[in-house]
Amino acid sequence: MIQLVRILLINVGLLGLSGCSVFLGYSTDLDQYEQQLINNNCDYTEIDKQLDSDPLLWALNGGALARQCHDYKKSIEYLDQAEALFKEQELALTIKSVGQSIGSVVINNNINDYQGENYEKIMMNVYKGLNFMSLHDLDNARVEFNRVLDRQRRAVEFFEKEINNANTKHQQSQYMKKIRDPVSPDKKIKAYQGDITAKSLYPNFVNPFATYISGLFFYFDGNYSKAHDLFKQTARMLPNQQQVKADLLLSEQSSLRKQHYAWLIYENGQSMIKRSFSYQFPSYLFTNKIVTTDISLPTIYKRSPSYPYLRLNKQKTTEIANMDNIIQIEFNKKLPAILTEGMLNMLFKSAIQFLLEQNFEQYGGRWLGYVYQLSTNTADVRQWRAMPKNFQIARTLINGNKLTIYKPDGSVLTEIDSLLTDRDAIIYIKSDIVDHYIIDIIQKSAIHNS
Amino acid sequence: MINLRKPFNKYISVIMLAVTLILAGCSSNVEYVTADNSDDAISLGLDSQDFEHAAQEALNSLLASNTLNKPGGGRYIVAIGKVVNDTTLRIDTDMLVKKIRIGMLQSGKAVITTAIAGNSKNVDDLIYDVRELRDNDEFKQDTIAGKGTLYAPDFSLTGKILQRISRTGKNKQLVEYYVQLTLTEIKSGLAYWENESTVRKLGSNKSTAW
Numbered sequence: 185m186i187q188l189v190r191i192l193l194i195n196v197g198l199l200g201l202s203g204c205s206v207f208l209g210y211s212t213d214l215d216q217y218e219q220q221l222i223n224n225n226c227d228y229t230e231i232d233k234q235l236d237s238d239p240l241l242w243a244l245n246g247g248a249l250a251r252q253c254h255d256y257k258k259s260i261e262y263l264d265q266a267e268a269l270f271k272e273q274e275l276a277l278t279i280k281s282v283g284q285s286i287g288s289v290v291i292n293n294n295i296n297d298y299q300g301e302n303y304e305k306i307m308m309n310v311y312k313g314l315n316f317m318s319l320h321d322l323d324n325a326r327v328e329f330n331r332v333l334d335r336q337r338r339a340v341e342f343f344e345k346e347i348n349n350a351n352t353k354h355q356q357s358q359y360m361k362k363i364r365d366p367v368s369p370d371k372k373i374k375a376y377q378g379d380i381t382a383k384s385l386y387p388n389f390v391n392p393f394a395t396y397i398s399g400l401f402f403y404f405d406g407n408y409s410k411a412h413d414l415f416k417q418t419a420r421m422l423p424n425q426q427q428v429k430a431d432l433l434l435s436e437q438s439s440l441r442k443q444h445y446a447w448l449i450y451e452n453g454q455s456m457i458k459r460s461f462s463y464q465f466p467s468y469l470f471t472n473k474i475v476t477t478d479i480s481l482p483t484i485y486k487r488s489p490s491y492p493y494l495r496l497n498k499q500k501t502t503e504i505a506n507m508d509n510i511i512q513i514e515f516n517k518k519l520p521a522i523l524t525e526g527m528l529n530m531l532f533k534s535a536i537q538f539l540l541e542q543n544f545e546q547y548g549g550r551w552l553g554y555v556y557q558l559s560t561n562t563a564d565v566r567q568w569r570a571m572p573k574n575f576q577i578a579r580t581l582i583n584g585n586k587l588t589i590y591k592p593d594g595s596v597l598t599e600i601d602s603l604l605t606d607r608d609a610i611i612y613i614k615s616d617i618v619d620h621y622i623i624d625i626i627q628k629s630a631i632h633n634s
Numbered sequence: 635m636i637n638l639r640k641p642f643n644k645y646i647s648v649i650m651l652a653v654t655l656i657l658a659g660c661s662s663n664v665e666y667v668t669a670d671n672s673d674d675a676i677s678l679g680l681d682s683q684d685f686e687h688a689a690q691e692a693l694n695s696l697l698a699s700n701t702l703n704k705p706g707g708g709r710y711i712v713a714i715g716k717v718v719n720d721t722t723l724r725i726d727t728d729m730l731v732k733k734i735r736i737g738m739l740q741s742g743k744a745v746i747t748t749a750i751a752g753n754s755k756n757v758d759d760l761i762y763d764v765r766e767l768r769d770n771d772e773f774k775q776d777t778i779a780g781k782g783t784l785y786a787p788d789f790s791l792t793g794k795i796l797q798r799i800s801r802t803g804k805n806k807q808l809v810e811y812y813v814q815l816t817l818t819e820i821k822s823g824l825a826y827w828e829n830e831s832t833v834r835k836l837g838s839n840k841s842t843a844w
Contacts, residue, residue, distance in 0.1 A: 274841035323719060330722045334799050334842060341801060341839075407720075 210241070210294065210566050211460065217245050218454075218569050222620055226253035231262075240269040241298035241566050247311060248570030252614070252622050256315040263312045270305055273297075292480075292529060293564035302342055303510050304568045306335045306394045313401060314612065320629040322405055329398040333414075336390045343389040346517065388513045392421045393505035393575040396428060400447060403435055404608060404628060411435045418504070427502055427577050444582045444608050446600075448496040448589065451614040453489035453573035456508045458482040458515075458565035465530075473541040475554035479530040480563040481522060484515050489573050490615035494597060495590040501576035508573055526563075533557040572614065582609065589613070598623060678809045678835050678843040679723050680795075688813040688831040689733035696734075701817060701827040702743035710744045711785050712817070715792035716752030721811065722797060722844045728755060730813065734791070749784045752792065789826070790818050799843055807839040 213234065220230070231249060234242040243266035250259035313328035340347065386392075399414030412435040419428045434445075461483040464476055486508060493501045537553030544552070580587065586601035589611070598621075603609050607628050615621035696702065704710055714735065717727035738744045748758040761784070767773045793815040802808045810832060817827040837843070 271841050324724060326718075326720060327722060327724050330720065330797070331842070331844065334722055337799070338842070 210238070210564075214245075214457075214566070214569050217249075218616075221249060221252060221570065222616060224252065224622070226250075226255070228258075238298050238566070240266055240273070240300055241568070243269065244300070244304060244308065244568040245570065247308065248568070251311055251315060252570075254318075254624070256318045259315050260312055263308050263315075266300075266308055267305075267312075270300055270308075273299060292560050292562050293525065294562055294566075298566045301511075301514050301567065302335070302339050303391060303507075303514055303571075306332055306339065306391050307568070307571065309335060310394050310397055313398070314624070314626070317401065317404070317610070317626045318624060322628075325401060326405060329401045332394050332398050336394055339390045340386070343513075343517070346513075347386065347389055387421050387505070388509040390421075391505050391507075391510055392418050392425075395421070396431075396504055396577070397449070399431070399435075400610065403431075404610075408435050422504065425502065425504060427579060428504065430579065444605065445579050446496070446582050446587060446603060446609045446611055448494065448499075448501060448578045448580075449610060449612045450494050450501045450576040450578075451572035451612075452491065452493075452576055454487045454616050455569075455571035455573055456484045456486050456511045456515075457569065458563075458567055459485050460563035460565055462561070462563075471538070473550055474534055474537045475550050477530055477534045477537075478557060478561050479526050480561045481526045482563040482565050484512060487573065488617075490618050490621070491591050491597075493576060493592055494578070494613065495592075496578040496611070497580045497587060499578040499580050501578040503574050504577050505575045506573075507571050507575065511567075511571070533560070572616070587611070597621065600625065603627060678807070678837045680721070680725055680811055680833065682729065684811070684833045685730045685733060688811075688833065689730055689737070691831040692813070692815050692829045693734055693737035695829045696738070696817065696827055697741055697743070699827045702738070702741065704743070709742070710788045711747050712738060712744045712789045712791055713747050713787035713820075714751045714753070714756045715790040715818075717793040717795065717815075720794055720796050722799075722842070724844075725795070727793075727795065728753075730793075730795070731756075731791070734815070744789075747785060747787050750787065752790070787820055790820055792816050792818065797843075801839050802836070805839045806836055807843065809835045809837070809843045811835075 216230070219225075220227075226249070228246060228249070231242050231246040235246065243262045247259045247262035247266060250256075250262055309328050309331040313325045313332060316322070316325035316328060395414055396418040399411045399418060402408075402414060403411035412432065415428060415432040415435050419425065419432050422428055459482070460480050462478055462480045464478050466476070495501070533553070533556065536556060537550045540549035540553040543549060582603050582605050584605050586599050587603065588599050589597045591597050597613075600611060602625070604627060609625060609627040612624040612626065613621055702710055714731055717731055719725055719727050735746050739746060748756065749761050751757045761779075765779060767778055768775065793813065796812040796814065798808075798810045798812075800808050811834075813831040813833070815829050816825050818825050
């Protein structure tokens, strides 16, 4: 019995040390952070405070906020910090996971530092690359986009099994059977122009936007062959994406061309988020030594887009990556582990109720255990909350006239008349909700045009 | 009453054993892919030792090529162009270039101009700052460099550092670096000398190479 009291005392001590996040989770903090993004509130005090308690999560959040505030240097500082933490976690993962699993079972996963997701690592480097481009530091931007590409490669390794399964299914599909049948009169096959390889199955496992924007960077950097390769990879992932096809063609003729273009990159809406889902098992039907048994698990919810699309002059933006799908697939991959951890957590806390009732019935033992379960029954809903629902692209010629970006209803979102005509430009618009948007214009500076 | 002591101790033993096993399998095993595999304590990135190797190899090749042997004697003037870092590492390519510059100067076959360069970091601004003093009464005017005294370069040295990363086996990654350098005659635009040095490293695939 002394051991049981010891376990409880240790837990209470741990709970005290880890602060109230283990009771409340991070949902409220993250909701407040989102409000800060929507209000363009560039005060970093709260972020810096949170940074001490959960460094990775808030370094990522800080990076996105500073980027939105056009403070690119600060954004890079936060994201560099996040990248160092990712590295630390990756190298220490095997040792740490034992302690982390114990913490998750005994209390809940909120007691552990945020671990992050693959898609977040990729986007962290994409944003850093864009930040460096905004600072006209193409040398460091190149490093970041190379990191993006290596992270994409690692994402394919992470999803190796799923990609192989998807590929096998695809090979056995009716569509492939028709393709293999030389006498098939199917119209679909006549319309087929691209090559169907395993790569066309990738879009949700890796982020096509990350490959595309890396290609665009190398195009800006004058490395047309690398840009061409990356546009080609993107086109293979998305055989029906017309803008990518057009960019692929452009990169083939790039060294000869005299015309310059403006690309519109549109981050649309807010990505899926995790919310807590609770279920109460009727365990009191089987034993009267337990009040009840609850399990709380994270689950994900879709949120609304902002403007379904934008129009750059006459060009309508088209989707290049669906972040919701990417988030969902990564969540699904981790779900079995999350479920196991949740079940163990529930069993452990039920056992505590049972043991307390057996030994301290006169003090209301099971109720003490139940209070402990209730107070620590909080799902881990942490994630980088600055992701959009999807990414869209469009391109138009820069001809000296002002460019107009229209909302779907035909009204003007913004006008741009500051672009130089002798070099390419990126107009980067992030709109999380309707009537709120942030715009970044990236154009190679005259100094760096050498 | 349940005796928790025994199972609790058992759990602790199991956990301790697991931790020991994990720790035992944790050495990072980063090693060069060379015949003797004699180097230890290295990273998957490019360090000063790698730059030293690459620069020395490039320099040996350059001097052996006789490109810098000026007919009739004398020294060529070389301008330092841009060395593009196309890797995932934030490296200072000047570290590499510096070693080659030193080697070229020491060979007695070339001098380096700092009046013009591909990267503004390699230009000595003072050359131009002093020339701006031409109408300044405080300076003895005949000590200020006159017009038409700067030498145009005969050659430019440019380069690129490339990186290829691939997983080998289940949990190892092979990181290869290619240090490519080109010496171009400015008058004709012809490349007179080129070299590629390779650095190959094998390490754990647990984390990124940078």
